[in-house]
Structures are given as C-alpha cells and as structure tokens.
Amino acid sequence: MPSASCATTVVLQALASAGEPSQLLPAREQMAFTLGFHIIIVPFGVAFTFLILLANHRGLRRGDEQAMLLARRWSKVAAVLFAVGAVSGTVLTFELGILWPGLMGQYGAAFGFPFAIEGIFFFLEAIFMSFYIYGWDRLSPWAHFWSGVPVVISSLGGAAAVVAANAWMNQPGGITMHAGRIVDVSPAKVFFNGAFWFETIHMLLAAYIVAGFVVAGVYAAGMLKGRRDAYHRTGFLIGFVVAAVTVPMQIFVGDLIARQVFVSEPAKFAAIEMLPDSGDHVPETLGGVLIDGKVRYGLPIPDVASLLAGFRPSTHIDGLDAIPAPVRPSDAGVSIVHLAFDVMVGASMALLALSVWFAWLWWRHRRVPTNVWFLRCAALSGVVALVSLESGWVVTEVGRQPWTVVGLLLTRDAVTTHGNLWPFFGATAIIYVSVGTGALLVLRALRRRWAAEGDEDVQVPYGPEAPAVSAASPEGRTP
Amino acid sequence: MTDAIGVILFTGVIAYAVFGGADFGAGFWDLTAGGAVRGSAPRSLIDRSIGPVWEANHTWLIYCLVVLWTGFPPAFAAITTTLYIPLGLAALGIVLRGSGFAFRKVTLRTAQQRLTGVLFAVSSVLTPFCFGGIAGAVASGRVPSAGGGAPLSSWLNPTGVLGGVLAVVVCAYLAAVFLSSAATHPYRDEALHLYFRRRALAAGIAVGIVCMAGVFVLHADAPRLFHQLTTRGLALLIVSAAAGLAALATLRARRPRLPRPLASLAVATVIAGWGVAQYPYLLGTHLSLTQAAAPDSTLWVLVAVACTAAVLIAPSLAALYVLHERDRLTSSA
Numbered sequence: 078m079p080s081a082s083c084a085t086t087v088v089l090q091a092l093a094s095a096g097e098p099s100q101l102l103p104a105r106e107q108m109a110f111t112l113g114f115h116i117i118i119v120p121f122g123v124a125f126t127f128l129i130l131l132a133n134h135r136g137l138r139r140g141d142e143q144a145m146l147l148a149r150r151w152s153k154v155a156a157v158l159f160a161v162g163a164v165s166g167t168v169l170t171f172e173l174g175i176l177w178p179g180l181m182g183q184y185g186a187a188f189g190f191p192f193a194i195e196g197i198f199f200f201l202e203a204i205f206m207s208f209y210i211y212g213w214d215r216l217s218p219w220a221h222f223w224s225g226v227p228v229v230i231s232s233l234g235g236a237a238a239v240v241a242a243n244a245w246m247n248q249p250g251g252i253t254m255h256a257g258r259i260v261d262v263s264p265a266k267v268f269f270n271g272a273f274w275f276e277t278i279h280m281l282l283a284a285y286i287v288a289g290f291v292v293a294g295v296y297a298a299g300m301l302k303g304r305r306d307a308y309h310r311t312g313f314l315i316g317f318v319v320a321a322v323t324v325p326m327q328i329f330v331g332d333l334i335a336r337q338v339f340v341s342e343p344a345k346f347a348a349i350e351m352l353p354d355s356g357d358h359v360p361e362t363l364g365g366v367l368i369d370g371k372v373r374y375g376l377p378i379p380d381v382a383s384l385l386a387g388f389r390p391s392t393h394i395d396g397l398d399a400i401p402a403p404v405r406p407s408d409a410g411v412s413i414v415h416l417a418f419d420v421m422v423g424a425s426m427a428l429l430a431l432s433v434w435f436a437w438l439w440w441r442h443r444r445v446p447t448n449v450w451f452l453r454c455a456a457l458s459g460v461v462a463l464v465s466l467e468s469g470w471v472v473t474e475v476g477r478q479p480w481t482v483v484g485l486l487l488t489r490d491a492v493t494t495h496g497n498l499w500p501f502f503g504a505t506a507i508i509y510v511s512v513g514t515g516a517l518l519v520l521r522a523l524r525r526r527w528a529a530e531g532d533e534d535v536q537v538p539y540g541p542e543a544p545a546v547s548a549a550s551p552e553g554r555t556p
Numbered sequence: 557m558t559d560a561i562g563v564i565l566f567t568g569v570i571a572y573a574v575f576g577g578a579d580f581g582a583g584f585w586d587l588t589a590g591g592a593v594r595g596s597a598p599r600s601l602i603d604r605s606i607g608p609v610w611e612a613n614h615t616w617l618i619y620c621l622v623v624l625w626t627g628f629p630p631a632f633a634a635i636t637t638t639l640y641i642p643l644g645l646a647a648l649g650i651v652l653r654g655s656g657f658a659f660r661k662v663t664l665r666t667a668q669q670r671l672t673g674v675l676f677a678v679s680s681v682l683t684p685f686c687f688g689g690i691a692g693a694v695a696s697g698r699v700p701s702a703g704g705g706a707p708l709s710s711w712l713n714p715t716g717v718l719g720g721v722l723a724v725v726v727c728a729y730l731a732a733v734f735l736s737s738a739a740t741h742p743y744r745d746e747a748l749h750l751y752f753r754r755r756a757l758a759a760g761i762a763v764g765i766v767c768m769a770g771v772f773v774l775h776a777d778a779p780r781l782f783h784q785l786t787t788r789g790l791a792l793l794i795v796s797a798a799a800g801l802a803a804l805a806t807l808r809a810r811r812p813r814l815p816r817p818l819a820s821l822a823v824a825t826v827i828a829g830w831g832v833a834q835y836p837y838l839l840g841t842h843l844s845l846t847q848a849a850a851p852d853s854t855l856w857v858l859v860a861v862a863c864t865a866a867v868l869i870a871p872s873l874a875a876l877y878v879l880h881e882r883d884r885l886t887s888s889a
Binding site for chain 1: 608609611615621623625626632633634636640641643644647655658659704853854856861869875
C-alpha cells in the first residue's frame with residue numbers, strides 16, 4: 078500500500094528531523110502525548126456538564142424521570158472523567174517546567190499569568206463540581222441544579238484562559254523585551270492577543286461538538302441493540318441536538334479562522350495549504366504529502382485556495398519559500414499539518430452531513446430516527462468528532478513549528494538541556510495508558526451495572542455513595 | 557510589591573500543605589491499615605472524608621505553580637531544571653494517587669481494590685516525600701540561580717531527606733488528627749476515633765523526633781537556614797509546637813471542633829517559619845525575590861488574581877467544608 082508506506086516515511090522523517098538537541102524529541106513526544114490525552118477529557122469538563130444540566134433541568138421542569146435519571150448517571154461519569162482530567166492537567170503544569178524551562182524562564186511573566194486566571198476558574202469548577210456530584214438528594218433539587226451552573230460558566234473561563242496562553246504563542250504581543258528579558262507586560266494585550274477570540278471560540282465549540290456526539294453515539298449504539306426506550310431517546314437527543322446545532326457554527330468560525338491565519342500566521346497557512354511556492358491562483362490540494370519540497374499524491378482543485386483566502390482567484394498566497402530557510406518547517410512537518418487540516422475539515426463536513434440528515438429525518442417523521450444506517454453513523458460520530466479535535470490541535474501545534482513562541486523562541490531553545498527525558502516519557506506513557514484503560518473499564522463497568530440492574534446503587538469516585546449502612550462499617554463500602 | 561507576591565505564593569504553599577497534606581496523610585494510613593478485612597473500616601472513613609474535598613485541595617498545588625512561574629519565572633526554571641527528578645516523580649505520583657483512589661471506589665473485586673488501593677497509598681507517601689525534598693533543596697540553597705544544579709544530590713542530601721521525611725510524618729499527623737475528629741463528628745464512631753487518635757499521637761511523637769533530629773541536621777547541613785529559623789523564625793516554631801501538642805490534647809479531651817484548626821495552625825506556622833527564614837531570598841542566598849520577580853504589570857495581575865480568589869474561592873471553599881462537615885455531601889444517589 079503506497080499510502081501506508083508514505084505515511085510511515087512521513088512519520089520517520091518527522092522523528093529524524095525533530096531530534097536536534099538530544100532532549101527535543103522526547104520532550105515533544107511527551108508533550109504531544111500528554112496534551113493529546115488531556116484534550117480528550119477537556120470537552121467533558123467543559124461541555125458535558127452543560128448536557129447534564131440540560132437533562133437535569135428537563136427533569137425538574139417537566140417532571141421527566143428519564144431525563145432526571147440521565148442527569149444522575151451522567152454526573153457519575155463526569156466525576157470519573159473530572160478526576161482523570163484534574164490529574165492529567167496537573168502533569169501538564171509540571172511538564173511546562175520540566176520539559177520547557179526556556180519558555181517558562183524567559184516568557185513566564187507573559188505566558189504564565191493566563192494560567193493563574195485559569196487557576197481561579199478551575200478552583201471554582203472543582204468546588205462546585207463537588208457540590209453538584211455529592212449534592213444529589215441532600216440539597217434541594219433546584220439548589221442542586223444551580224450548584225452545577227457555576228461549573229459550566231467557570232469551565233468556559235478556564236478553557237478561555239488556557240487557550241489565551243496557547244494563542245499568545247501563535248501571535249505573541251503585549252511584551253517589551255530588553256536584553257533577552259521581559260521588562261514590561263501589557264496584560265490585556267497578552268491575554269486578548271490577535272488569535273485569542275478565534276482560538277477560544279473554536280475550542281469551546283469543538284468541546285460542545287465532541288461531548289454532544291460522544292453522548293449521542295453511546296445512546297445510538299444502545300438503540301442499535303434494540304434499546305429504543307424513552308431513556309435512550311432522550312439521552313441521544315440531548316447530545317445530538319447540542320452537537321448538531323454547534324457544527325454549522327464551527328464551520329462558519331473555522332472558515333473565518335482560516336482567513337485570519339492567512340493574514341496573521343502566513344507560515345502556518347503555507348503549511349496548511351502545503352504550498353511550496355508563493356503565487357496566485359493557488360489550488361486547494363486535498364491529501365498528498367510534501368517530499369523534497371514537491372507536492373506528491375495530492376488532488377489539486379484549481380484556484381480554490383486563493384478563492385478561500387481572498388475570495389478571488391488572483392489572491393496571492395505566501396508559500397513555504399517565503400519563510401527564511403533556517404526557520405522553515407520540514408517537509409514531514411508540513412505534510413503532517415496539511416493532512417491533519419484535511420482530516421479536521423473532512424470530519425467536520427461529515428458531521429455536518431450527519432446533522433443535516435438528522436434534520437431531514439426529524440422533519441419527515443417528527444421523532445428520533447430509527448433508520449439503522451443513520452444510527453450506525455451516529456454511533457460513530459463521537460469518534461469522528463474526537464479525531465477532528467485531535468487533528469485541529471495537531472494543526473495549531475505542529476503548524477507553529479519550529480517556533481514555540483512565533484518569532485521569539487524556537488522550540489529547540491525552549492527545551493530542557495538537563496537529564497534524560499526518555500525514562501520520564503516512558504513512565505508517563507505507561508501510567509497514562511493504564512489510567513486511560515482504567516477509566517474506560519470503570520465506565521464500562523458502570524454501564525453494565527446500569528444496563529443489568531437499572532438501579533442507582535453504584536458508587537463512583539468522589540460520587541454519591543450507596544446508602545451508607547453505617548458510617549464506617551465494612552459493609553458500607555460495597556453497594 | 558514583590559513581597560506581596562511572596563506572601564501570595566506562601567499562602568498557597570501553606571494551604572496546600574495543610575489541606576493537601578491531610579489528604580496525602582490519609583493515603584499513608586490507608587497504606588498501613590492492614591489486610592482487606594481489618595483495614596476496611598478505616599479505609600471507608602478515609603474514602604468518605606477526603607472524597608468530596610480532595611479535588612479542591614489539590615488545586616492549591618496548581619495555584620502555587622502558576623504563581624511561582626508567573627511571579628518569579630527564572631526561579632521556576634531554575635527549580636525545574638535542577639529538581640526535575642523529584643518533580644517528575646511527584647507528578648506521576650499525583651496521577652497514580654488520584655486515579656488509584658478514583659478507581660478503587662468503583663471496583664468491586666477485592667483484588668482490583670487492593671491493586672488500585674496500593675497505587676493510591678504508595679503514591680500518597682512518595683509524593684509528599686518528593687515535595688519535602690524539593691522544599692529542602694530550595695531552602696538549603698542547592699538550586700543555582702541559573703538552574704541545572706545536581707539532579708540527585710540537590711535533594712537527596714541531609715536537608716532534602718529531612719524535608720521529605722518531615723513532609724511524610726507531618727501529613728500522617730495531620731490526617732490522623734483530621735480523621736480522628738471526623739470519626740467523632742459527624743460520623744460518631746468511637747472505635748475509629750480511638751484508632752486514629754492513637755495514630756495521631758504516634759505520628760505526633762514521630763514529628764517531634766524528626767524535628768529534634770532536624771535541629772542537628774540543619775545545624776550541620778544548612779547553617780544559614782538554621783540560624784534564621786532559630787532567630788527570626790523562632791516564635792513561629794514555638795507556636796507550631798504548642799499548637800501541635802494542643803491539638804493532641806484537645807483530641808483526647810473530645811473537643812471535636814478544636815483539634816483540626818490547631819493541627820492546621822501547627823503546620824501553617826512551621827511553613828511560615830520556613831518562609832520567614834528564607835526571606836528575602838527565593839533560592840538559597842543567591843536569588844532574591846526582587847531579582848527573580850516578573851515586571852510589575854504581571855505582578856499586579858497576580859494581586860488581582862489573589863483578590864479574586866479571596867472573594868470568590870474562599871467563601872466557596874468554606875461552604876464546601878461546612879457542608880462536608882455536616883455530612884451533607886455524601887448523599888445516596
């Protein structure tokens with residue numbers, strides 16, 4: 078299979094070219110791995126809570142017991158994922174220092190403070206999450222509902238603050254440097270940098286899309302197995318409708334962002350378009366890779382890249398040749414960014430098609446679709462949305478290389494020069510794989526118990542306990 | 557201004573030591589609680605008492621890290637490039653501890669509970685040891701301003717080991733006091749109260765012995781720190797010892813509201829003593845707070861963050877603790 082061997086070559090080249098200072102490769106791999114793990118959890122912290130509150134609200138307002146049951150069960154799932162997200166996020170804060178002391182030591186005064194703001198939001202999120210998860214039955218129903226609202230709001234703020242730091246790396250501003258040190262900072266310009274609103278809204282919409290489709294996918298799979306009761310239909314609808322409404326917004330925003338990247342981050346745009354030579358009438362290349370500076374195996378659509386960037390075929394686009402040779406991304410890096418962008422857009426279009434299909438089926442039948450092919454696609458939609466999310470993250474992170482802070486700090490200068498990171502990476506990988514597997518097993522065990530018993534006597538971490546037999550008797554532990 | 561940020565940073569360190577420390581110590585008692593049958597009652601109490609609050613307590617660590625790297629970026633880089641081994645171990649310990657604790661509650665088979673429980677408990681001891689070692693390395697001036705200090709001997713030295721051991725026993729002491737009081741109120745379990753009271757006493761004695769040894773260790777290994785602690789920091793250390801003893805006494809006298817604040821005060825004052833002894837330096841005697849500080853505009857952001865925390869977080873946390881103490885947060889579903 079030529080495409081598979083091509084992909085392998087690309088990856089090998091990426092590995093080979095990444096390893097200039099000896100710690101650069103393990104540091105990048107570890108950061109990619111742990112962030113790639115953490116970003117899967119993020120949508121559940123940010124958007125899943127919103128879905129829970131929707132179900133909870135429906136349950137309270139309309140006396141819908143199925144919705145109420147969904148809210149209770151989802152809050153237990155959220156408890157597991159929140160714990161995993163909290164600890165995996167903590168590791169990232171350590172890694173910023175251990176892997177990238179050049180970034181933190183030199184730019185901490187600007188890059189660092191959005192995380193301090195994020196800390197406030199995360200604190201609130203953790204506290205109110207405890208109220209909500211542990212407050213079932215003990216707080217009055219509406220007080221309990223309202224204790225969840227700050228979780229949703231602070232998760233928006235927390236995500237925005239983290240994305241602000243990332244956006245600053247892409248479009249740094251608001252600092253005055255003197256002799257290699259930051260001597261003055263304009264906090265507002267650092268936080269609300271050129272990329273801030275675009276990246277933040279893009280990420281938040283992505284979180285709602287992922288959480289919505291993953292939830293919908295779980296219940297679509299259940300309906301395919303014949304469980305088409307009100308419980309499954311409600312669970313499906315809440316997730317799917319939120320995601321389906323968000324997808325067109327995301328595509329509109331994504332299109333705006335692409336033009337903003339074209340204007341403000343031309344190097345990244347050249348990589349996205351996999352464009353070796355500057356020029357006008359630039360074709361949009363679908364797929365393909367860059368080998369020895371030449372586009373291979375791609376499907377070019379004439380003039381479309383120029384049209385998308387400037388609405389005219391004559392729009393001039395800077396290619397990779399416009400980037401000074403010492404800081405030009407490698408062929409492999411460009412290929413990864415380009416392919417990741419294609420995957421992201423392709424997956425989003427597929428999700429848009431699925432949403433339109435749903436709208437059509439709903440308009441025809443006025444009920445949750447039972448069409449088997451629709452349900453099969455819906456069951457996969459969560460995975461597709463996750464792939465899209467991960468690809469988008471690859472576009473923004475790999476697309477910034479070789480820079481960590483564009484124009485200011487090269488990744489090879491940010492990385493640590495001390496010790497050997499491989500054992501740390503190895504241990505981290507083993508632990509993360511175990512934790513990820515553990516979380517999946519735990520969720521599967523919960524689902525099985527719910528499917529088998531349909532009762533609520535299930536304990537979760539930091540979640541509601543089974544009715545305590547006595548405060549601390551041995552029997553109190555088992556449900 | 558820089559001093560204010562130093563205070564903000566140390567407030568976080570104290571809060572993490574007190575609240576996070578008690579959670580880590582609970583892991584220590586979990587580890588030593590014995591077999592599945594014998595240990596099930598104390599383990600159940602541990603689950604109930606740290607479950608709803610440990611996430612929030614853990615957040616103090618994030619708060620400390622972000623204030624350090626934003627307020628004093630070169631010091632943060634110096635610490636991470638020197639102490640990457642204990643930091644890395646602590647980070648992995650945190651993951652194992654959080655997820656081990658999480659998964660243990662959901663798994664039903666004893667073998668699985670044992671595995672996840674051991675992960676939770678072992679990492680609850682490893683992580684504070686690493687943090688204590690880091691504190692010892694920083695306090696004894698073994699982190700060079702430019703970073704890249706000795707990766708092992710910077711923390712595996714008398715002061716670092718003292719810090720690590722002290723952290724472990726102090727966490728154990730705090731947790732035993734907290735759990736013993738929780739057993740009386742709200743859970744009303746006399747046997748568990750006595751169980752943890754004995755352990756609180758033992759841990760208190762252990763803390764005392766480690767501190768006695770610490771006098772000699774610091775005198776020989778970190779004379780400047782020793783001198784500062786015994787002059788400027790002396791009052792705080794005396795308050796700490798008195799509060800620590802008073803906590804044990806009130807525990808014996810069954811005054812459920814007193815032991816926890818007293819034990820917390822004991823830990824808070826000893827950490828504050830470290831801070832006072834170190835002032836005005838952040839690293840040894842070679843990097844002062846002022847030298848390491850970020851520009852004023854950044855520091856103002858941190859002041860604003862701290863004020864927001866005081867207005868928003870403090871009352872929310874207080875509400876969480878009050879509800880938890882009244883047993884309003886362990887509902888059945």
